[in-house]
Amino acid sequence: MRTTPPTRLPADIYDSAAAAARQDSRTVPQQIAHWARIGRELEMSPQVNHRAIRQVLSGEGSYDELGQREQAVVRGAWTERIAERRSSLNYGATFRASGQAYSEADEDGNVIIHPGSE
Incomplete structure (x- = not known):
């Protein structure tokens, strides 16, 4: 297996990966890689309109006009942004x-x- 340079992760991501890894009998790096593959596939999926998602996240589009999949992606991004901002207060x-x-x-x-x- 090829080694990669170390990567710093936010503590909440690591903690979530550790919890999910225990449930799925994976190591933390395996869980993070699993999530990264899912994210990559989601971004490459023709069933998800990434342009519309970017527009909503930049304030140029309407959340209500998105489909269910796109709304789920936007909610996830909003949750991350809120957590990041709260941690800096x-x-x-x-x-x-x-x-x-x-x-x-x-x-x-x-x-x-x-x-x-x-």
Whole structure:
């Protein structure tokens, strides 16, 4: 088997692949390769309108005008984009930088109040 250079994956993708790999008796790399092959075949499929998907994802097309397959692809892309954006948010740092008070829940559900500097 030919070796390939290492690739960094988002933690959520790796964790999902690890869970799926256990269910399907694959290794994590085998599971990721399996998903990559499915994605490649989906993108090459004449039954999926990739141009329409790209238009919706760029804001130039209507989700409601897509077929079921295309809508599923768009929903998957939206889910990835939302997760990526959420992971980059740090409201605590934003509030601290502006001197505003804020509250949050800890892992046990207890409310923690952070006083502002105003």
